[in-house]
Amino acid sequence: MNELAPGSVTTADLYRELVGMRSDLARVLAKQEATDVRNTSADQIHADVETRLRVLERFRYTLAGLAILGGVGSGFLGYLLGHAVH
Numbered sequence: 001m002n003e004l005a006p007g008s009v010t011t012a013d014l015y016r017e018l019v020g021m022r023s024d025l026a027r028v029l030a031k032q033e034a035t036d037v038r039n040t041s042a043d044q045i046h047a048d049v050e051t052r053l054r055v056l057e058r059f060r061y062t063l064a065g066l067a068i069l070g071g072v073g074s075g076f077l078g079y080l081l082g083h084a085v086h
Contacts, residue, residue, distance in 0.1 A: 004010065
């Protein structure tokens, strides 16, 4: 009666499997926490890069606007000087 049938699972087998699952779960949770920290850092870097890009774009469009105004102003000044001389 004390002999187990082939393929039987004992309480000790279940306990060893449970301990192994706890160990695996602890490793998965540690890796997930590390990934969360990395993602948070990446999000902060991304936000900083976006802010810098917006500043550069604003500067670029400001320069383009100033170039247009300078061109129009110099054209108008040339027109006035051309008519003043004739």
